[in-house]
Amino acid sequence: MQLQELGSSTWLSPARVAAIEKLLASTPLGREIVSVKIWAPGGRVVYGENAGQTFPVTDDQEQAWKGVVWSDITNLQDHENASQRGRFTRLIETYVPMRIEGSDRVIAVAEFYQSTAPLDAEIAVAQRRSWAVVGLTTLLAYVLLSGLVRRGSDTIARQQQALQEHVGTLESVLAQNAELHGRVSRAAARNAAHSERFLMRVSSDLHDGPAQDLSFALLRLESLAVHAAGHAQAERALHTVEHSLESALREIRAIATDLRLPDLLGLGLREALERAIRDHRRRTDIGASRDGLLPSLAPSGGAAPPGTQLDAGPLPADVPLPVKITAFRIVQEALNNAARHAPSPAGVTVTAAVQEGWLILQVLDHGPGFTWGGEALEGHLGLVGMRERAESLGGTFTVTLRPQGGTCVEARLPLRPEETDV
Incomplete structure (x- = not known):
């Protein structure tokens, strides 16, 4: 106005x-x-x-x-x-x-x-109030977070304690497991040694008992042949008996030879496998040799039969005796099975290789072939024995049908059984 x-x-x-x-x-x-x-x-x-x-x-x-x-x-x-x-x-x-x-x-x-003094005063009051609110909020958040962190820390501490207890229990169980495994391995080695000694006694008993009796019977037949002279029926009967006794004597001597384990202590792993092949060649017509290493086993006037070889890479010479015995026995039995159930002019191939501390043995034949699931089969009782020998050392044993025909007998044996986890 x-x-x-x-x-x-x-x-x-x-x-x-x-x-x-x-x-x-x-x-x-x-x-x-x-x-x-x-x-x-x-x-x-x-x-x-x-x-x-x-x-x-x-x-x-x-x-x-x-x-x-x-x-x-x-x-x-x-x-x-x-x-x-x-x-x-x-x-x-x-x-x-x-x-x-x-x-x-x-x-x-x-x-x-x-x-600006009143405004500055109001701003100062507002700032103090804001800082008070911020401080209280921060303090409340700190208290809440401290509680959460403390509970989380307590939970972590309890879990760590429980984990340490579990780890301690696991370490104790592993130590016991290792001790038990060592005991099992040593027991298996002792059992293998006892078994071999028992087989040697059986071999000696067969050689000194039934084999000698059969030999004596054959000698007696020779004296009886004089009395049967001129009697055709008696001569035929004596000939049949003589043939049966000679066949039985050969079988008993072969069994006694197979049961008696050769001295493998001074042999390397390769030499032990070659010995198994050499012994097998002496008893059968199926070739199972290593080209260039066993020329004395090749047929006269020529080389070993085609495809019959020991295909082995570098093999350690110093391996525990139980491993050599098991490898020798598995190859020996697998070759016998091949001669009995899968005879073939192509022969048998034995392969040996070392992979990451394991000996991989394979015996490959060219017969009809089959896959074995672990059950006891008539005429294949030796498969169970081979599997038990391999598993006693902590290894594995399989029999499978080869894609190209024939059977693959494979054994995986630890080179250091006492270090193998069970």
């Missing part, structure tokens, strides 16, 4: 100036205001410290002339604020457009300067 006369006048009357000063002095808002300027169009000050002076219109004042209330914190760098710069470093500067009553036409702009 005090500024309406600026709609028709370029200056405020002294009465209006006095009314404005009284209003500022008697109201709470007026006491908070540091300085007031009233601007007329063109940047002329019509009320305030710089009344009568003209200054450039600032961007903030320009917004007020467009009808916008504008407020900001000023650093008092404008020319019209020279008097305040000595007392304040910054103030709240507010531009308010003044309109003619009942119209939107702006006739003046009132500029108010307020101290």
Whole structure:
């Protein structure tokens, strides 16, 4: 109301100036205001410290002339604020457009300067409250997280303790298992030695008992042949008996020879396998030799039969005696089975190789072939014995049908049975 006369006048009357000063002095808002300027169009000050002076219109004042209330914190760098710069470093500067009553036409702009102290105090209070909230929130989160971490740590500690107990139990079980395995291996070796000694006694008993009796019977038949001379029927009967006794004597001597284990202690693994082949060649017509190493076993006037060979890579010479005995017996029995069930002009191939501490033995024949599932078969009782020999050392034994025909007898034997896991 005090500024309406600026709609028709370029200056405020002294009465209006006095009314404005009284209003500022008697109201709470007026006491908070540091300085007031009233601007007329063109940047002329019509009320305030710089009344009568003209200054450039600032961007903030320009917004007020467009009808916008504008407020900001000023650093008092404008020319019209020279008097305040000595007392304040910054103030709240507010531009308010003044309109003619009942119209939107702006006739003046009132500029108010307020101290920032109340605002700074409120900001400080708000900051302290914010920091208090942040601190309390952080403390609460820390307490919650500490509880979670403590429970997690306790759970981990319990699990670690349980794991250590399980590991200790497992180590104890493994140690017991290793001890038991060592005992089993040593027992298997002792059992193999006992079995070989028993077989040697049986061999000696066969040689000194039934074989001698049959030999004596054959000698007696020769004396009886004189009395049967001229009697055709008696001669035929004596001939039949003599043939049967000779066949039985050969069988008993062959069995006694097979039962008696040769001295393998001074032989390497390769020599033990060659010995098994050599003994087999002496008893059968099936070739099972190693080309170039056993020329004495080749047929007279020629080389060994085609495909009958010991195909062996580098083999260790120093292996435990139970391994040599088992390898010898398996090859011996497999060759006997091949001669009995799968005779072939192509002969038999024996392969031997070492892979990662294991001896891989294969006896390959060219017969009809079959796959053995581990059951006891009539006429194949030796398969069970070979499997038991291999498994007593911690090895494996399989019999499978070869894709190209024939049978593959394979034994996997540990070169160091005492180090093999069971």
